[in-house]
Amino acid sequence: MAFRVKVFFMISIFFVSHIFAEINTNEFAQRRDKLMQKISQGVILMRGAVEYARNGDVNFKFRQNSNFYYLSGFDEPDATMLLLPGEAQKFIMFVKPFNAHMAVWVGESYGVEGAMKIFKADTAFANDTFDDVIKSYLRNKETVYLPFSDQEFASHITSLLNTHYGRYPKKIEDIDQYINDLRQIKSTKEIELMQKAIDITVDAHKEAMKAIKPDMHEYEIAALIKYIYLKNGSERSGFPSIVGSGPNSTILHYEKNERKMTQNDMVVMDIGAEYGMYSADVTRTVPVDGKFSEEQKDIYKIVLESQKAGVEMTKPGITLSDISNKSTEIIKNGLFDLGLITDKESRWQTSVWFMHGVSHGLGLETHDPGGYRNQKLEAGMVFTVEPGIYIGENALENVYMMSRMGVSKDAIDAFVEAVKPAFEKYKNIGVRIEDDVLVTETGYRNLSEKAPREISDIEKLMSKGSKFTE
Ligand SMILES: [Mn+2]
Numbered sequence: 011m012a013f014r015v016k017v018f019f020m021i022s023i024f025f026v027s028h029i030f031a032e033i034n035t036n037e038f039a040q041r042r043d044k045l046m047q048k049i050s051q052g053v054i055l056m057r058g059a060v061e062y063a064r065n066g067d068v069n070f071k072f073r074q075n076s077n078f079y080y081l082s083g084f085d086e087p088d089a090t091m092l093l094l095p096g097e098a099q100k101f102i103m104f105v106k107p108f109n110a111h112m113a114v115w116v117g118e119s120y121g122v123e124g125a126m127k128i129f130k131a132d133t134a135f136a137n138d139t140f141d142d143v144i145k146s147y148l149r150n151k152e153t154v155y156l157p158f159s160d161q162e163f164a165s166h167i168t169s170l171l172n173t174h175y176g177r178y179p180k181k182i183e184d185i186d187q188y189i190n191d192l193r194q195i196k197s198t199k200e201i202e203l204m205q206k207a208i209d210i211t212v213d214a215h216k217e218a219m220k221a222i223k224p225d226m227h228e229y230e231i232a233a234l235i236k237y238i239y240l241k242n243g244s245e246r247s248g249f250p251s252i253v254g255s256g257p258n259s260t261i262l263h264y265e266k267n268e269r270k271m272t273q274n275d276m277v278v279m280d281i282g283a284e285y286g287m288y289s290a291d292v293t294r295t296v297p298v299d300g301k302f303s304e305e306q307k308d309i310y311k312i313v314l315e316s317q318k319a320g321v322e323m324t325k326p327g328i329t330l331s332d333i334s335n336k337s338t339e340i341i342k343n344g345l346f347d348l349g350l351i352t353d354k355e356s357r358w359q360t361s362v363w364f365m366h367g368v369s370h371g372l373g374l375e376t377h378d379p380g381g382y383r384n385q386k387l388e389a390g391m392v393f394t395v396e397p398g399i400y401i402g403e404n405a406l407e408n409v410y411m412m413s414r415m416g417v418s419k420d421a422i423d424a425f426v427e428a429v430k431p432a433f434e435k436y437k438n439i440g441v442r443i444e445d446d447v448l449v450t451e452t453g454y455r456n457l458s459e460k461a462p463r464e465i466s467d468i469e470k471l472m473s474k475g476s477k478f479t480e
Pocket residue numbers: 291370394396444
Protein backbone atom coordinates (compact mmCIF):
# COMPACT_ATOMS: atom_id res chain seq x y z
CA MET A 11 0.00 0.00 0.00
CA ALA A 12 2.82 2.38 0.83
CA PHE A 13 4.10 1.94 -2.66
CA ARG A 14 0.71 2.62 -4.18
CA VAL A 15 0.26 5.77 -2.14
CA LYS A 16 3.65 6.99 -3.24
CA VAL A 17 2.91 6.35 -6.88
CA PHE A 18 -0.37 8.18 -6.59
CA PHE A 19 1.16 11.30 -5.15
CA MET A 20 4.13 11.31 -7.43
CA ILE A 21 1.93 11.16 -10.47
CA SER A 22 -0.57 13.78 -9.42
CA ILE A 23 2.06 16.34 -8.45
CA PHE A 24 0.90 19.77 -9.57
CA PHE A 25 2.76 21.47 -12.27
CA VAL A 26 3.22 24.73 -10.35
CA SER A 27 5.56 25.78 -13.04
CA HIS A 28 6.94 28.53 -15.16
CA ILE A 29 3.53 28.78 -16.81
CA PHE A 30 2.14 31.39 -14.49
CA ALA A 31 5.30 33.49 -14.60
CA GLU A 32 4.84 33.92 -18.33
CA ILE A 33 1.96 36.39 -18.29
CA ASN A 34 1.68 39.42 -16.03
CA THR A 35 -1.33 39.44 -13.69
CA ASN A 36 -2.34 42.80 -15.18
CA GLU A 37 -3.00 41.14 -18.51
CA PHE A 38 -5.38 38.65 -16.90
CA ALA A 39 -7.13 41.55 -15.12
CA GLN A 40 -7.49 43.44 -18.42
CA ARG A 41 -9.09 40.39 -20.01
CA ARG A 42 -11.60 40.10 -17.14
CA ASP A 43 -12.44 43.79 -17.47
CA LYS A 44 -12.98 43.48 -21.21
CA LEU A 45 -15.28 40.52 -20.69
CA MET A 46 -17.27 42.33 -18.01
CA GLN A 47 -17.68 45.33 -20.32
CA LYS A 48 -19.19 43.07 -22.97
CA ILE A 49 -22.08 41.90 -20.84
CA SER A 50 -24.33 44.75 -19.78
CA GLN A 51 -26.06 43.01 -16.87
CA GLY A 52 -25.54 40.05 -14.63
CA VAL A 53 -22.72 38.02 -13.18
CA ILE A 54 -20.31 35.51 -14.69
CA LEU A 55 -19.65 32.18 -13.05
CA MET A 56 -17.28 29.53 -14.35
CA ARG A 57 -15.37 26.51 -13.18
CA GLY A 58 -11.85 25.44 -14.03
CA ALA A 59 -10.88 21.92 -15.05
CA VAL A 60 -11.15 19.07 -12.58
CA GLU A 61 -8.83 16.07 -12.33
CA TYR A 62 -9.77 12.87 -14.13
CA ALA A 63 -8.92 9.32 -13.07
CA ARG A 64 -6.82 7.46 -15.59
CA ASN A 65 -6.82 4.04 -13.90
CA GLY A 66 -6.70 2.85 -10.31
CA ASP A 67 -5.50 5.76 -8.20
CA VAL A 68 -3.55 7.40 -11.02
CA ASN A 69 -4.88 10.62 -12.55
CA PHE A 70 -4.36 12.08 -16.00
CA LYS A 71 -1.89 14.94 -15.88
CA PHE A 72 -3.85 18.09 -15.11
CA ARG A 73 -4.32 20.88 -17.63
CA GLN A 74 -6.41 23.93 -16.85
CA ASN A 75 -9.50 24.73 -18.92
CA SER A 76 -8.42 27.27 -21.56
CA ASN A 77 -11.12 29.88 -20.91
CA PHE A 78 -10.57 29.69 -17.16
CA TYR A 79 -6.82 30.07 -17.62
CA TYR A 80 -7.31 32.94 -20.06
CA LEU A 81 -9.19 34.95 -17.43
CA SER A 82 -7.26 34.01 -14.29
CA GLY A 83 -3.88 32.39 -14.97
CA PHE A 84 -4.84 29.98 -12.20
CA ASP A 85 -3.46 26.52 -12.92
CA GLU A 86 -4.74 24.26 -10.14
CA PRO A 87 -7.72 21.90 -10.37
CA ASP A 88 -11.17 22.41 -8.82
CA ALA A 89 -11.29 26.22 -8.85
CA THR A 90 -14.31 28.41 -9.56
CA MET A 91 -14.46 32.09 -10.48
CA LEU A 92 -17.20 34.63 -10.06
CA LEU A 93 -17.08 37.99 -11.87
CA LEU A 94 -19.31 40.83 -10.68
CA PRO A 95 -19.30 43.70 -13.19
CA GLY A 96 -19.63 47.14 -11.64
CA GLU A 97 -18.99 46.07 -8.06
CA ALA A 98 -16.06 47.01 -5.83
CA GLN A 99 -15.18 43.37 -5.27
CA LYS A 100 -15.58 42.02 -8.78
CA PHE A 101 -13.25 38.99 -8.92
CA ILE A 102 -14.05 36.21 -6.45
CA MET A 103 -12.38 32.81 -6.41
CA PHE A 104 -13.19 29.46 -4.82
CA VAL A 105 -10.17 27.19 -4.52
CA LYS A 106 -8.85 24.09 -2.81
CA PRO A 107 -7.74 25.16 0.66
CA PHE A 108 -4.07 24.93 1.52
CA ASN A 109 -3.43 21.79 3.52
CA ALA A 110 -0.12 21.38 5.36
CA HIS A 111 -0.44 17.59 5.40
CA MET A 112 -1.06 17.41 1.65
CA ALA A 113 1.78 19.83 1.03
CA VAL A 114 4.20 17.20 2.29
CA TRP A 115 3.01 14.89 -0.47
CA VAL A 116 2.18 17.07 -3.43
CA GLY A 117 4.03 20.31 -2.69
CA GLU A 118 2.63 23.69 -1.94
CA SER A 119 -0.73 24.71 -3.37
CA TYR A 120 -1.96 28.30 -3.65
CA GLY A 121 -4.91 28.04 -1.29
CA VAL A 122 -7.20 30.95 -0.44
CA GLU A 123 -4.24 33.21 0.44
CA GLY A 124 -2.48 32.50 -2.85
CA ALA A 125 -5.64 33.13 -4.88
CA MET A 126 -5.71 36.66 -3.45
CA LYS A 127 -2.00 37.45 -3.19
CA ILE A 128 -0.70 35.85 -6.38
CA PHE A 129 -3.78 35.86 -8.61
CA LYS A 130 -5.26 39.12 -7.31
CA ALA A 131 -8.72 37.83 -6.42
CA ASP A 132 -10.58 40.56 -4.50
CA THR A 133 -11.62 37.84 -2.14
CA ALA A 134 -11.36 34.07 -2.08
CA PHE A 135 -13.04 31.16 -0.33
CA ALA A 136 -12.38 27.47 0.26
CA ASN A 137 -14.32 25.16 -2.04
CA ASP A 138 -16.39 23.55 0.72
CA THR A 139 -18.22 26.85 1.32
CA PHE A 140 -19.18 27.25 -2.34
CA ASP A 141 -22.90 26.38 -2.30
CA ASP A 142 -23.69 28.69 0.60
CA VAL A 143 -21.45 31.60 -0.34
CA ILE A 144 -22.46 31.61 -3.97
CA LYS A 145 -26.14 31.95 -3.03
CA SER A 146 -25.44 35.15 -1.15
CA TYR A 147 -23.65 36.59 -4.18
CA LEU A 148 -26.40 35.59 -6.63
CA ARG A 149 -29.30 36.88 -4.56
CA ASN A 150 -31.22 39.66 -6.33
CA LYS A 151 -29.21 39.30 -9.55
CA GLU A 152 -31.11 39.22 -12.85
CA THR A 153 -28.86 37.15 -15.09
CA VAL A 154 -26.08 34.64 -14.58
CA TYR A 155 -23.67 33.79 -17.39
CA LEU A 156 -22.34 30.22 -17.33
CA PRO A 157 -20.14 28.23 -19.70
CA PHE A 158 -22.66 25.99 -21.52
CA SER A 159 -19.69 23.87 -22.61
CA ASP A 160 -19.41 22.72 -18.96
CA GLN A 161 -22.80 21.02 -18.66
CA GLU A 162 -22.13 19.39 -15.32
CA PHE A 163 -21.34 22.74 -13.70
CA ALA A 164 -24.18 24.56 -15.46
CA SER A 165 -26.72 22.06 -14.20
CA HIS A 166 -25.32 22.18 -10.67
CA ILE A 167 -25.78 25.95 -10.61
CA THR A 168 -29.21 25.72 -12.20
CA SER A 169 -30.42 23.26 -9.59
CA LEU A 170 -28.90 25.38 -6.82
CA LEU A 171 -30.88 28.40 -8.05
CA ASN A 172 -34.08 26.43 -8.59
CA THR A 173 -34.33 25.51 -4.94
CA HIS A 174 -34.76 29.18 -4.08
CA TYR A 175 -36.88 30.37 -6.96
CA GLY A 176 -37.76 34.04 -6.79
CA ARG A 177 -34.79 35.94 -5.43
CA TYR A 178 -32.19 34.39 -7.73
CA PRO A 179 -31.34 34.96 -11.41
CA LYS A 180 -34.13 33.80 -13.70
CA LYS A 181 -32.07 34.24 -16.83
CA ILE A 182 -29.18 31.93 -17.58
CA GLU A 183 -26.99 32.84 -20.56
CA ASP A 184 -23.93 31.27 -22.20
CA ILE A 185 -20.59 33.01 -21.57
CA ASP A 186 -18.47 30.88 -23.92
CA GLN A 187 -18.97 32.93 -27.08
CA TYR A 188 -17.98 36.19 -25.36
CA ILE A 189 -14.67 34.68 -24.22
CA ASN A 190 -14.07 32.99 -27.57
CA ASP A 191 -14.41 36.37 -29.28
CA LEU A 192 -11.79 37.93 -26.98
CA ARG A 193 -9.38 35.04 -27.49
CA GLN A 194 -9.24 35.53 -31.25
CA ILE A 195 -7.01 38.60 -31.10
CA LYS A 196 -3.67 37.66 -29.56
CA SER A 197 -1.68 40.08 -27.41
CA THR A 198 2.05 40.71 -27.85
CA LYS A 199 2.75 38.38 -24.94
CA GLU A 200 0.53 35.65 -26.36
CA ILE A 201 2.26 35.89 -29.74
CA GLU A 202 5.61 35.59 -27.96
CA LEU A 203 4.50 32.39 -26.23
CA MET A 204 3.08 31.00 -29.46
CA GLN A 205 6.30 31.77 -31.30
CA LYS A 206 8.20 29.89 -28.62
CA ALA A 207 5.87 26.84 -28.93
CA ILE A 208 6.29 27.01 -32.70
CA ASP A 209 10.09 27.38 -32.54
CA ILE A 210 10.30 24.26 -30.37
CA THR A 211 8.06 22.42 -32.84
CA VAL A 212 10.19 23.57 -35.79
CA ASP A 213 13.25 22.30 -33.96
CA ALA A 214 11.52 18.92 -33.46
CA HIS A 215 10.70 18.78 -37.18
CA LYS A 216 14.30 19.43 -38.12
CA GLU A 217 15.68 16.81 -35.74
CA ALA A 218 13.08 14.32 -37.00
CA MET A 219 14.03 15.00 -40.62
CA LYS A 220 17.68 14.33 -39.84
CA ALA A 221 16.89 11.13 -37.94
CA ILE A 222 14.33 9.46 -40.20
CA LYS A 223 15.52 6.45 -42.15
CA PRO A 224 14.06 3.19 -43.46
CA ASP A 225 13.34 0.44 -40.90
CA MET A 226 12.79 2.88 -38.05
CA HIS A 227 9.39 2.80 -36.39
CA GLU A 228 7.04 5.75 -36.38
CA TYR A 229 7.10 5.76 -32.58
CA GLU A 230 10.85 6.30 -32.54
CA ILE A 231 10.30 9.57 -34.38
CA ALA A 232 7.38 10.45 -32.09
CA ALA A 233 9.67 9.82 -29.09
CA LEU A 234 12.39 12.04 -30.52
CA ILE A 235 9.85 14.82 -31.12
CA LYS A 236 8.66 14.56 -27.51
CA TYR A 237 12.25 14.65 -26.25
CA ILE A 238 12.91 17.89 -28.13
CA TYR A 239 9.73 19.40 -26.66
CA LEU A 240 10.57 18.62 -23.05
CA LYS A 241 14.23 19.49 -23.37
CA ASN A 242 13.24 22.95 -24.62
CA GLY A 243 10.77 23.73 -21.86
CA SER A 244 7.53 22.69 -23.49
CA GLU A 245 5.32 21.21 -20.78
CA ARG A 246 3.59 18.74 -23.13
CA SER A 247 2.24 18.27 -26.65
CA GLY A 248 -0.71 20.43 -27.68
CA PHE A 249 -2.20 17.24 -29.20
CA PRO A 250 -0.96 13.67 -29.81
CA SER A 251 1.80 13.64 -32.44
CA ILE A 252 0.81 12.22 -35.80
CA VAL A 253 3.68 10.33 -37.44
CA GLY A 254 2.12 8.44 -40.34
CA SER A 255 4.20 6.64 -42.96
CA GLY A 256 3.22 4.90 -46.21
CA PRO A 257 -0.49 4.00 -46.07
CA ASN A 258 -0.73 5.84 -42.73
CA SER A 259 0.28 9.09 -44.44
CA THR A 260 -3.17 9.08 -46.00
CA ILE A 261 -5.03 8.76 -42.66
CA LEU A 262 -5.81 12.26 -41.39
CA HIS A 263 -5.69 11.70 -37.62
CA TYR A 264 -3.45 8.65 -37.41
CA GLU A 265 -2.09 8.52 -33.85
CA LYS A 266 -0.97 4.93 -33.34
CA ASN A 267 2.55 5.58 -34.64
CA GLU A 268 3.31 1.85 -34.68
CA ARG A 269 4.44 1.04 -38.19
CA LYS A 270 7.93 0.24 -39.35
CA MET A 271 8.79 2.74 -42.08
CA THR A 272 10.10 1.52 -45.42
CA GLN A 273 12.21 2.90 -48.21
CA ASN A 274 9.55 4.26 -50.57
CA ASP A 275 7.23 5.77 -47.95
CA MET A 276 6.26 9.34 -47.40
CA VAL A 277 5.86 10.24 -43.74
CA VAL A 278 3.43 12.93 -42.56
CA MET A 279 4.43 14.58 -39.27
CA ASP A 280 1.61 16.72 -37.88
CA ILE A 281 2.87 17.91 -34.50
CA GLY A 282 2.69 20.80 -32.04
CA ALA A 283 4.40 21.57 -28.76
CA GLU A 284 2.57 23.44 -26.02
CA TYR A 285 4.42 26.27 -24.28
CA GLY A 286 3.01 28.51 -21.55
CA MET A 287 -0.37 26.88 -22.37
CA TYR A 288 -0.20 27.88 -26.08
CA SER A 289 -0.15 25.26 -28.83
CA ALA A 290 1.75 25.06 -32.10
CA ASP A 291 0.46 23.02 -35.06
CA VAL A 292 2.97 22.43 -37.86
CA THR A 293 2.95 19.67 -40.48
CA ARG A 294 5.76 18.54 -42.73
CA THR A 295 5.85 15.55 -45.08
CA VAL A 296 9.13 13.94 -46.11
CA PRO A 297 10.34 10.81 -47.95
CA VAL A 298 11.60 8.16 -45.52
CA ASP A 299 14.75 7.55 -47.57
CA GLY A 300 15.54 11.26 -47.81
CA LYS A 301 15.01 11.54 -51.59
CA PHE A 302 11.68 12.43 -53.23
CA SER A 303 10.71 10.00 -56.02
CA GLU A 304 9.14 11.48 -59.17
CA GLU A 305 5.68 10.35 -58.01
CA GLN A 306 6.18 11.85 -54.56
CA LYS A 307 7.36 15.09 -56.15
CA ASP A 308 4.28 15.27 -58.39
CA ILE A 309 1.94 15.23 -55.41
CA TYR A 310 4.17 17.28 -53.09
CA LYS A 311 4.59 20.16 -55.55
CA ILE A 312 0.84 20.64 -55.88
CA VAL A 313 0.32 20.75 -52.12
CA LEU A 314 3.28 23.11 -51.67
CA GLU A 315 2.03 25.52 -54.32
CA SER A 316 -1.45 25.44 -52.81
CA GLN A 317 -0.14 25.99 -49.29
CA LYS A 318 2.17 28.86 -50.22
CA ALA A 319 -0.57 30.61 -52.16
CA GLY A 320 -2.87 30.37 -49.13
CA VAL A 321 -0.24 31.74 -46.76
CA GLU A 322 0.91 34.52 -49.07
CA MET A 323 -2.52 36.04 -49.66
CA THR A 324 -3.06 36.56 -45.92
CA LYS A 325 -3.87 40.13 -44.86
CA PRO A 326 -6.50 41.96 -42.85
CA GLY A 327 -9.90 42.11 -44.53
CA ILE A 328 -9.85 38.80 -46.38
CA THR A 329 -11.58 35.68 -44.99
CA LEU A 330 -10.49 32.11 -44.39
CA SER A 331 -12.96 31.17 -47.13
CA ASP A 332 -10.89 33.24 -49.57
CA ILE A 333 -7.79 31.31 -48.54
CA SER A 334 -9.59 27.99 -48.73
CA ASN A 335 -10.95 28.74 -52.19
CA LYS A 336 -7.54 29.72 -53.52
CA SER A 337 -5.75 26.69 -52.02
CA THR A 338 -8.45 24.29 -53.19
CA GLU A 339 -8.38 25.72 -56.71
CA ILE A 340 -4.68 24.92 -57.00
CA ILE A 341 -5.17 21.39 -55.61
CA LYS A 342 -7.98 20.85 -58.10
CA ASN A 343 -5.94 21.94 -61.11
CA GLY A 344 -3.03 19.79 -59.99
CA LEU A 345 -5.20 16.70 -59.51
CA PHE A 346 -6.66 17.25 -62.97
CA ASP A 347 -3.22 17.47 -64.56
CA LEU A 348 -2.16 14.21 -62.89
CA GLY A 349 -5.32 12.40 -64.06
CA LEU A 350 -6.71 11.99 -60.55
CA ILE A 351 -9.92 13.88 -61.37
CA THR A 352 -11.72 14.21 -64.71
CA ASP A 353 -13.89 17.26 -64.09
CA LYS A 354 -12.62 20.50 -62.56
CA GLU A 355 -16.15 21.73 -61.95
CA SER A 356 -16.97 18.73 -59.79
CA ARG A 357 -16.77 19.33 -56.05
CA TRP A 358 -17.03 15.68 -55.08
CA GLN A 359 -14.13 14.53 -57.26
CA THR A 360 -11.61 16.79 -55.53
CA SER A 361 -12.96 15.73 -52.13
CA VAL A 362 -11.96 12.12 -52.87
CA TRP A 363 -8.32 13.19 -52.46
CA PHE A 364 -8.63 16.32 -50.30
CA MET A 365 -11.33 16.01 -47.68
CA HIS A 366 -10.58 18.45 -44.83
CA GLY A 367 -10.65 22.19 -44.20
CA VAL A 368 -7.66 24.36 -45.09
CA SER A 369 -7.52 26.48 -41.91
CA HIS A 370 -8.41 26.72 -38.25
CA GLY A 371 -7.64 29.14 -35.42
CA LEU A 372 -4.64 28.49 -33.16
CA GLY A 373 -3.90 29.60 -29.60
CA LEU A 374 -4.60 28.08 -26.19
CA GLU A 375 -6.27 25.28 -28.15
CA THR A 376 -4.82 23.56 -31.18
CA HIS A 377 -8.22 24.23 -32.72
CA ASP A 378 -8.79 27.68 -31.23
CA PRO A 379 -12.02 29.63 -31.48
CA GLY A 380 -12.32 31.87 -34.48
CA GLY A 381 -11.62 31.81 -38.16
CA TYR A 382 -15.30 31.63 -38.90
CA ARG A 383 -15.66 31.26 -42.60
CA ASN A 384 -16.89 34.69 -43.57
CA GLN A 385 -15.36 36.66 -40.76
CA LYS A 386 -12.81 39.22 -41.94
CA LEU A 387 -9.27 38.62 -40.70
CA GLU A 388 -7.82 41.20 -38.30
CA ALA A 389 -4.29 41.89 -37.10
CA GLY A 390 -3.47 39.66 -34.13
CA MET A 391 -5.33 36.58 -35.34
CA VAL A 392 -3.35 33.36 -35.71
CA PHE A 393 -4.50 30.44 -37.84
CA THR A 394 -3.10 27.52 -39.84
CA VAL A 395 -2.93 26.91 -43.59
CA GLU A 396 -2.80 23.17 -44.28
CA PRO A 397 -3.98 21.76 -47.58
CA GLY A 398 -3.21 18.13 -48.41
CA ILE A 399 -3.62 15.32 -50.93
CA TYR A 400 -4.19 11.74 -49.76
CA ILE A 401 -4.12 8.81 -52.17
CA GLY A 402 -5.61 6.28 -49.76
CA GLU A 403 -5.38 2.63 -50.79
CA ASN A 404 -9.15 2.15 -50.38
CA ALA A 405 -10.13 5.43 -51.99
CA LEU A 406 -11.65 3.93 -55.13
CA GLU A 407 -13.88 1.67 -53.02
CA ASN A 408 -14.79 4.44 -50.58
CA VAL A 409 -15.72 6.77 -53.44
CA TYR A 410 -19.03 4.90 -53.74
CA MET A 411 -20.07 6.68 -50.52
CA MET A 412 -20.48 9.74 -52.75
CA SER A 413 -23.81 8.27 -53.81
CA ARG A 414 -25.08 9.64 -50.50
CA MET A 415 -24.35 13.12 -51.84
CA GLY A 416 -26.55 12.34 -54.84
CA VAL A 417 -23.78 11.30 -57.24
CA SER A 418 -25.02 8.56 -59.57
CA LYS A 419 -23.42 5.12 -59.64
CA ASP A 420 -22.71 5.54 -63.36
CA ALA A 421 -20.80 8.76 -62.72
CA ILE A 422 -18.75 7.06 -60.01
CA ASP A 423 -18.05 4.02 -62.21
CA ALA A 424 -16.83 6.30 -64.99
CA PHE A 425 -14.64 8.26 -62.55
CA VAL A 426 -13.08 5.10 -61.09
CA GLU A 427 -12.32 3.73 -64.54
CA ALA A 428 -10.74 6.99 -65.72
CA VAL A 429 -8.53 7.70 -62.70
CA LYS A 430 -7.41 4.12 -62.01
CA PRO A 431 -4.02 4.38 -63.76
CA ALA A 432 -3.11 7.57 -61.88
CA PHE A 433 -4.41 6.08 -58.64
CA GLU A 434 -2.15 3.02 -59.05
CA LYS A 435 0.80 5.31 -59.74
CA TYR A 436 0.31 7.50 -56.65
CA LYS A 437 -1.26 5.00 -54.25
CA ASN A 438 -0.29 5.38 -50.56
CA ILE A 439 1.19 8.83 -50.99
CA GLY A 440 -0.22 11.30 -48.48
CA VAL A 441 1.07 14.87 -48.23
CA ARG A 442 0.04 17.66 -45.89
CA ILE A 443 1.96 20.89 -45.32
CA GLU A 444 0.90 23.21 -42.52
CA ASP A 445 2.20 26.53 -41.25
CA ASP A 446 1.04 28.86 -38.46
CA VAL A 447 0.26 32.33 -39.72
CA LEU A 448 -0.13 35.60 -37.80
CA VAL A 449 -2.16 38.37 -39.40
CA THR A 450 -0.29 41.69 -39.13
CA GLU A 451 -1.42 45.27 -39.89
CA THR A 452 -0.02 45.05 -43.40
CA GLY A 453 -0.13 41.34 -44.22
CA TYR A 454 1.14 38.31 -42.40
CA ARG A 455 4.05 36.64 -40.64
CA ASN A 456 4.62 32.92 -41.17
CA LEU A 457 5.57 31.91 -37.62
CA SER A 458 6.75 28.42 -38.68
CA GLU A 459 8.66 29.34 -41.82
CA LYS A 460 11.91 27.99 -40.40
CA ALA A 461 10.72 24.40 -40.82
CA PRO A 462 11.97 23.43 -44.30
CA ARG A 463 9.22 22.84 -46.87
CA GLU A 464 11.03 23.20 -50.25
CA ILE A 465 12.00 19.83 -51.74
CA SER A 466 15.68 20.77 -52.04
CA ASP A 467 15.85 22.10 -48.44
CA ILE A 468 14.26 18.94 -47.06
CA GLU A 469 16.59 16.65 -49.04
CA LYS A 470 19.59 18.66 -47.93
CA LEU A 471 18.65 18.50 -44.24
CA MET A 472 17.78 14.79 -44.42
CA SER A 473 21.20 14.01 -45.88
CA LYS A 474 22.79 15.27 -42.66
CA GLY A 475 23.28 12.70 -39.95
CA SER A 476 21.51 12.80 -36.62
CA LYS A 477 23.13 12.60 -33.22
CA PHE A 478 20.10 10.57 -32.16
CA THR A 479 20.53 7.73 -34.67
CA GLU A 480 23.86 6.39 -35.83
MN1 LIG B 1 -3.90 21.80 -37.90
